[in-house]
Amino acid sequence: MNFLSKKKNILYLIFIFLIISIILSNIATSIKLGEQKKLILDEFDADIIIPDDYLTINEGIKKAEPWDKIFVRSGVYKENIIIDKVGLEIFGENKQNTVIDGGKTEFDAIKIIASNVKIQGFTITNACNEKEELWDISGVKICSSNITIKGNIISYNKLGLSVITPVSNLTIADNNFIDDGILLGNYLVTYTININDFLHNITNNTVNGKPLYYYKNQKDLTVQNDAGQVILANCSNITIEDLYINNCDFSIILGYCLDCTIENSTIYDTNGELFLIKSDNNTIQNNIMINNLHGVCIDFGSSSNIIRYNTIKENNVGISILTTSHHNMVYGNEITDNVYGIYITGYKFRSQHNNTIFNNHVSDNYHGIVASKKSFNNNFMNNSIFKNNIGLRLNDESDGNIISNNLFKKNRLSATFNKCRNNIWYNNYWSRPRLLPKFVFGTRKIGNIGLPWINIDKNPMKRL
CATH class of the missing domain: 2.160.20.10 (Single-stranded right-handed beta-helix, Pectin lyase-like)
Known part of the structure; x- marks a missing residue:
């Protein structure tokens, strides 16, 4: 009888130890994730945090100054964004979970009309419409030079990333395109084109899991x-x-x-x-x-x-x-x-x-x-x-x-x-x-x- 009682006590202690270990592990993970998020914020040195400071990305852009940095926390942002201020850097917390949803409207999910802009760390999707004349609605539409689009998932848009002429010195790197891709040389706004519209820094992108060469x-x-x-x-x-x-x-x-x-x-x-x-x-x-x-x-x-x-x-x-x-x-x-x-x-x-x-x-x-x-x-x-x-x-x-x-x-x-x-x-x-x-x-x-x-x-x- 004493032997069985001792055995039960040992099993009970092991069970308590396991529960405490799991709790401590979860606490440690939470602390680690919090530290990682803080590290991201510290490294990025954000001037504006969405949705802490402003509920929408568009509102953050409206309030931003040129060359500001905007950090966007994970979430789904159903917006059609226009970036019209020079030098903005817009950084998503996690490209799988920070989603810009174009909402299948008549507008691009992101349209960049200012120079020296950087977009990184988003899923960009649903910029599409069935109207034939809207064939070039895009997840990202670039209308200016010195733009960086890096480390995003660009998926299920009418066009993934399209570039309106004339532009130069684009960096398009480390993006995953799904049912999408890149269009260079879209001249149907300006009716002009030159060789610099094609000479960019385009590296390490994939389309449907296959290399974009x-x-x-x-x-x-x-x-x-x-x-x-x-x-x-x-x-x-x-x-x-x-x-x-x-x-x-x-x-x-x-x-x-x-x-x-x-x-x-x-x-x-x-x-x-x-x-x-x-x-x-x-x-x-x-x-x-x-x-x-x-x-x-x-x-x-x-x-x-x-x-x-x-x-x-x-x-x-x-x-x-x-x-x-x-x-x-x-x-x-x-x-x-x-x-x-x-x-x-x-x-x-x-x-x-x-x-x-x-x-x-x-x-x-x-x-x-x-x-x-x-x-x-x-x-x-x-x-x-x-x-x-x-x-x-x-x-x-x-x-x-x-x-x-x-x-x-x-x-x-x-x-x-x-x-x-x-x-x-x-x-x-x-x-x-x-x-x-x-x-x-x-x-x-x-x-x-x-x-x-x-x-x-x-x-x-x-x-x-």
Whole structure:
């Protein structure tokens, strides 16, 4: 009996000891965490603490002075933040638990319009909207120079981080992008661009757990094929091949690049495009591009590029040639089930010209081929244009184009033009063999209005 009693007492003492140990351990952990938080605050030397001093980050920014430091404690901050004071540093307590939620509104989660700003230690999410014209709503939108974005989780925004031209000297490092990425060279606010818009310090970022490869001023190399996103700046003779990229923004960006090759890759389900800007003599071939904003976009004065043998389907735009881009060749592509199959147009009526579109299969798109906004002297020939709502359309003073030897079959409307004066149509097949000339109906611009007009294919195909 005494033995059992002693055994119970020993077990009881062990139990009490364990309880005391757990309590002391929790106290020690709490003290350690408190010391760590204090250390963070001490190291950061914050001028303003959110929500201690002000409940919202926006209110803290409003009350801050230039070059102040703002510390943000863990929590969810449903705000659309505008940073308009020079030199602010905004530091989150913990990037997993300090969340800036853009709220799926029509505004960016963070928009930086002042220089020398630093953002670190946040999850930045939900800057998105389904309206088509709001395609560039961003988790972080940078509109000024000398900005640092470091150590954040940027996830589930329309665009993760976009950079409005002109800017220089950005540091984008140690960020994890999820369903997001980086867009450099967004010129649609200022309509200007230069090489410094692409030459930044971009290191150690990931997209969907895969490396974001950024190369500047490089030549003669092959990009590793485990990329989550690839950005080339002022590079030449780079090979990008065998990639499998999805659920990001702009999958591949070439800015001021020459003689590069992108091939044998699959790109799907992105909010952006394979994007060439101010880039020449590059080849894009044998790729598959499905369900993107654009499959391929050749933009802002890019010239002499080749786009061939790609399968491009279910995108908003299959292939776009934009804003003064010229002398590009598009051939041998399978372009199906897009809103626009091939779209040649410019912003601010800057002309894009002398591009050659031939031997493509363009079918089951809403618009098969469109040339708009002073797109001139382009050549459309030997294309199979089948089962589109509108096979080919010329708009807005797009003149001097040649449309020849194309097969128009089973389109709801084979071809038309709007506010155009002089294009050349000949030897096309118009749904059936024709002995007589084929009239193409549209409008001609006279003054500021479009009056009904006719173009004529004087020698349509008499047989296939």
